[in-house]
Amino acid sequence: MMQQSSYSAPDTSGHFGSYGGKFIPETLVQNAEALLKEYENARQDAAFWDEYNSLLRDYVGRATPLYHAKNLSRTAGGAKIYLKREDLCHTGAHKINNALGQALLARRMGKKRIIAETGAGQHGVATATVCALFDLDCIVYMGEEDMQRQAPNVARMKLLGAEIRAVTSGTRTLKDATSEAIRDWINNPEETFYIIGSVVGMHPYPMMVRDFQSIIGKETREQILEQEGRLPNVITACVGGGSNAIGMFYEFLNDTPQVELVGVEAAGEGLGGLNAASLTLGSTGVLHGAMMKILQDDYGQIKEAHSISAGLDYPGVGPEHCHLQDLGLVSYTSATDEEALQALKTLARTEGIICALESAHAMHYSIKRAAEMDPSEILIVNLSGRGDKDMETIMHHIEIG
Numbered sequence: 001m002m003q004q005s006s007y008s009a010p011d012t013s014g015h016f017g018s019y020g021g022k023f024i025p026e027t028l029v030q031n032a033e034a035l036l037k038e039y040e041n042a043r044q045d046a047a048f049w050d051e052y053n054s055l056l057r058d059y060v061g062r063a064t065p066l067y068h069a070k071n072l073s074r075t076a077g078g079a080k081i082y083l084k085r086e087d088l089c090h091t092g093a094h095k096i097n098n099a100l101g102q103a104l105l106a107r108r109m110g111k112k113r114i115i116a117e118t119g120a121g122q123h124g125v126a127t128a129t130v131c132a133l134f135d136l137d138c139i140v141y142m143g144e145e146d147m148q149r150q151a152p153n154v155a156r157m158k159l160l161g162a163e164i165r166a167v168t169s170g171t172r173t174l175k176d177a178t179s180e181a182i183r184d185w186i187n188n189p190e191e192t193f194y195i196i197g198s199v200v201g202m203h204p205y206p207m208m209v210r211d212f213q214s215i216i217g218k219e220t221r222e223q224i225l226e227q228e229g230r231l232p233n234v235i236t237a238c239v240g241g242g243s244n245a246i247g248m249f250y251e252f253l254n255d256t257p258q259v260e261l262v263g264v265e266a267a268g269e270g271l272g273g274l275n276a277a278s279l280t281l282g283s284t285g286v287l288h289g290a291m292m293k294i295l296q297d298d299y300g301q302i303k304e305a306h307s308i309s310a311g312l313d314y315p316g317v318g319p320e321h322c323h324l325q326d327l328g329l330v331s332y333t334s335a336t337d338e339e340a341l342q343a344l345k346t347l348a349r350t351e352g353i354i355c356a357l358e359s360a361h362a363m364h365y366s367i368k369r370a371a372e373m374d375p376s377e378i379l380i381v382n383l384s385g386r387g388d389k390d391m392e393t394i395m396h397h398i399e400i401g
């Protein structure tokens with residue numbers, strides 16, 4: 001068989017096609033340069049990856065299982081559905097894969113003060129966790145609105161020794177928390193390392209976070225080849241900033257179109273109402289240091305995003321996804337709040353697994369899609385996290401009994 005031309009991005013200036021780059025104030029340029037240099041250095045260092053991989057195994061609990069969900073497959077009535085169980089990672093989601101890698105890098109650079117932003121609180125918890133492990137100071141910026149929605153995660157972060165700074169500007173959610181964290185980094189460039197939680201922000205973050213999350217797809221490829229002797233037909237993942245999705249998709253980009261890759265955004269109240277479907281409805285603009293597709297009005301003001309899941313409630317999506325959408329290597333669709341809730345319930349009742357509301361968006365599409373496929377075909381869903389943090393929201397919205 002002829003070798004397909006292989007996908008490669010970003011270029012040396014940090015661009016994924018026309019997206020990405022480094023739209024930052026002068027005062028941050030040196031910081032971003034130093035980070036890139038250290039990462040390039042660590043990337044070539046076998047000892048760095050040895051330590052990372054042994055912590056992934058013994059601390060995070062990797063490899064996570066690839067589970068054949070027979071009951072769910074029967075209920076959907078079509079393709080064999082497999083779940084990649086990122087919900088079983090230590091701290092309950094894929095976020096720790098990235099937080100751990102960046103904390104190792106911070107230690108390598110001799111930085112003792114860590115800052116992070118968080119929406120659902122999952123990235124904040126993952127960052128507070130690795131800071132406890134490596135004895136680093138940890139400050140987490142979180143929107144006031146999200147602090148109310150995700151109270152148990154606020155308590156977790158505090159217990160782990162992190163300081164939480166409530167953000168009261170704007171919509172008091174993830175976008176504003178990210179802006180505050182960047183502001184902190186500008187004011188404290190010397191001693192501070194900023195651990196970003198998704199494939200967003202200025203170069204080299206989208207590349208670096210992708211590399212740390214790509215363990216998801218690497219394991220999945222090995223596991224499906226071992227269990228089924230072949231690659232899947234369809235792979236799905238939910239898309240907020242895009243880190244669990246790119247982590248899953250990256251290892252399969254050269255297998256498209258034989259392997260179809262589908263990202264599922266949050267349609268919130270519906271595409272006509274408040275939503276967070278940046279790839280479906282957005283247009284090109286700059287947010288948090290990078291060119292990407294964002295939800296904006298005619299004057300370039302960022303629009304309010306909405307999703308029932310705090311982790312998808314962000315008005316932009318990482319530059320690599322924008323590029324992959326333009327190239328046609330990945331397709332993107334969306335699921336509403338209501339559809340996600342129903343899918344969450346279906347998974348709970350058929351498999352005894354309560355997934356995160358974020359993951360439930362991918363679950364909705366996967367159940368629908370599997371039904372249209374042949375029983376000999378295979379669909380893999382990336383189950384990005386567990387639903388414990390969402391119980392309060394779930395109880396408000398669905399009949400439990």
Ligand SMILES: *Cc1c(COP(=O)(O)O)cnc(C)c1O
Nearest residue numbers: 122240241242243244311358385
């Ligand atoms: C944060 C989060 C997401 C969304 O972030 P991505 O960067 O798009 O992966 C999805 N699922 C869970 C469980 C999360 O915690």
